[in-house]
Amino acid sequence: MTKKSFRPDVDAPEYKGAYVPYDIIKEGAIAVLVVVILTAALALVFSSPDERAVTIKTWSNADAVDFAQTAGNELAGTSAVANYGAPYNSNGTSQHWGFLSPEKWVGVHININTTNDFVINPLSAQPDQPALTAALNEWKSASSATQAKWDDAFNKAEPNLTYVNGQVHLPTTGAGPIPVLLNFETAMARSGALDQALVTQNGFYTTNFTKPLLFISDGTYFAGLAAKQHLTGSQWGMMNETGQYPGQAWLWLYTFWYQVHPYSTSASGDFLVWGTMMILTALLILLPFIPGLRSIPRRIKIYRIIWREHYANQA
Amino acid sequence: MSNAQIERQWTSRLRRSVVEKLPPDKLLPDTQPAYVASWIYVFGVTTMAALGMVIATGCILALDGPQWWHSSSLGHFVNSMHLWSVEIFFFAMIVHLWGKFSMAAWRGGRSLTWVTGAVTFLASILAGFTGYVSQTNFDSQWIATQAKDGINSTGGGAFFNVLNLGQMLMWHIVLLPIAAIVLTGLHVIMVRIKGVVPPFEENVEVSA
Numbered sequence: 001m002t003k004k005s006f007r008p009d010v011d012a013p014e015y016k017g018a019y020v021p022y023d024i025i026k027e028g029a030i031a032v033l034v035v036v037i038l039t040a041a042l043a044l045v046f047s048s049p050d051e052r053a054v055t056i057k058t059w060s061n062a063d064a065v066d067f068a069q070t071a072g073n074e075l076a077g078t079s080a081v082a083n084y085g086a087p088y089n090s091n092g093t094s095q096h097w098g099f100l101s102p103e104k105w106v107g108v109h110i111n112i113n114t115t116n117d118f119v120i121n122p123l124s125a126q127p128d129q130p131a132l133t134a135a136l137n138e139w140k141s142a143s144s145a146t147q148a149k150w151d152d153a154f155n156k157a158e159p160n161l162t163y164v165n166g167q168v169h170l171p172t173t174g175a176g177p178i179p180v181l182l183n184f185e186t187a188m189a190r191s192g193a194l195d196q197a198l199v200t201q202n203g204f205y206t207t208n209f210t211k212p213l214l215f216i217s218d219g220t221y222f223a224g225l226a227a228k229q230h231l232t233g234s235q236w237g238m239m240n241e242t243g244q245y246p247g248q249a250w251l252w253l254y255t256f257w258y259q260v261h262p263y264s265t266s267a268s269g270d271f272l273v274w275g276t277m278m279i280l281t282a283l284l285i286l287l288p289f290i291p292g293l294r295s296i297p298r299r300i301k302i303y304r305i306i307w308r309e310h311y312a313n314q315a
Numbered sequence: 316m317s318n319a320q321i322e323r324q325w326t327s328r329l330r331r332s333v334v335e336k337l338p339p340d341k342l343l344p345d346t347q348p349a350y351v352a353s354w355i356y357v358f359g360v361t362t363m364a365a366l367g368m369v370i371a372t373g374c375i376l377a378l379d380g381p382q383w384w385h386s387s388s389l390g391h392f393v394n395s396m397h398l399w400s401v402e403i404f405f406f407a408m409i410v411h412l413w414g415k416f417s418m419a420a421w422r423g424g425r426s427l428t429w430v431t432g433a434v435t436f437l438a439s440i441l442a443g444f445t446g447y448v449s450q451t452n453f454d455s456q457w458i459a460t461q462a463k464d465g466i467n468s469t470g471g472g473a474f475f476n477v478l479n480l481g482q483m484l485m486w487h488i489v490l491l492p493i494a495a496i497v498l499t500g501l502h503v504i505m506v507r508i509k510g511v512v513p514p515f516e517e518n519v520e521v522s523a
Contacts, residue, residue, distance in 0.1 A: 015350070022346050022351075052452060102469055105470060109474070216456070225453070270468035271468035281437065300417075302417040310349070
């Protein structure tokens with residue numbers, strides 16, 4: 001029977017040296033006390049950020065043009081969310097790497113039709129107003145080809161859309177009922193009614209803000225506020241938070257990939273970043289079982305600093 | 316009932332196994348090897364103390380609901396303590412992680428100790444993230460709308476909807492704290508069973 005050889009990155013030598021007194025309860029109590037004092041001191045000195053949430057009401061009152069343009073894009077089906085793909089709809093190109101496209105495989109689970117969910121349905125729930133009812137009826141009874149023609153006219157005129165004296169002005173005559181619908185949608189938004197309409201589509205009680213958040217994120221106003229706070233993707237994005245706070249600094253590696261090629265330029269950048277992070281995470285968890293990687297600590301010898309007294313006593 | 320029958324009971328077997336693997340002097344030791352003499356060792360217990368602080372401040376925030384801290388100065392202070400205890404928790408945990416990596420702390424049959432520690436780190440990241448998207452302020456809006464694209468690209472967004480406040484809050488205050496506490500408990504029990512990894516033995520013949 002052969003004796004199993006000692007593997008220094010897997011096996012540990014049997015310790016036959018000295019033992020010293022150790023009060024584990026005292027150590028724990030001191031740690032708790034230090035953490036309590038440190039936490040209270042940091043909270044007192046630095047507080048915590050609490051920038052008010054953006055609502056559709058605040059957005060449409062601060063930048064009515066951006067709101068009306070975004071609402072028009074939702075109606076015309078040309079917004080980012082309208083063409084997102086899974087899990088919201090089947091209009092977009094799914095992110096993939098080679099044949100791997102889990103987004104596509106899972107499919108649509110949170111159905112979002114921006115035309116109906118963000119514009120037509122909220123307006124249809126408004127109290128009877130002849131001009132609005134007529135515009136809604138005109139939209140609903142039109143063929144897809146006619147709606148597409150109106151959408152096309154809107155898309156061409158949209159960059160020159162203005163908001164003057166409480167009215168949306170779209171410089172075109174070919175957009176059918178769209179200018180009227182946008183006028184009522186903007187008025188509804190500025191009153192705060194649209195915020196409520198978007199969260200109550202599933203009933204009285206709700207904790208799901210998917211629809212208003214997707215709508216808000218399609219406008220440029222929201223991203224502009226984030227850019228001022230250094231929160232956009234190219235500014236290391238979601239690991240930060242408003243103000244001078246550390247945020248989720250532990251996400252630095254995840255956010256790092258978004259700053260470099262090919263992740264920063266690929267249409268499937270998110271999937272590539274997540275794929276990379278999943279592989280790195282698996283390597284971290286399974287490190288003890290991976291030859292080569294598990295030898296790194298022994299080779300870089302930082303352990304000699306940690307156990308310097310032990311090695312000094314051995315010398 | 317005979318003694319043999321009693322010995323065969325599930326309860327008796329479990330007690331014997333627990334006492335054998337984790338006798339009181341291992342669970343609550345009063346001595347430790349002399350090589351455990353570095354500041355790096357305090358970051359494990361600091362991580363646990365910070366986890367306790369995170370849970371305690373989170374429980375206080377839960378008393379009056381998720382929006383209390385926006386309108387109360389006391390609530391805002393408790394939220395600040397929650398935030399900073401999270402920052403201390405992650406700082407201590409990451410230093411602990413690098414320290415254990417430098418010691419190759421998986422040696423000597425401690426692989427599962429490493430694995431539970433690494434998985435606890437991941438569960439904690441998810442717990443922190445769901446907290447950030449549950450703040451009901453601008454930060455939560457922005458972080459959620461940015462993060463959705465990454466999660467959606469994996470197909471996970473269909474089931475883990477970061478724009479759904481109710482879902483994120485429940486993960487943050489129920490599921491993930493349970494995961495973090497259970498995993499931390501397992502990790503600590505493994506540390507107590509196996510003890511602290513001894514130093515590398517230098518000048519030994521290395522086999523592949």
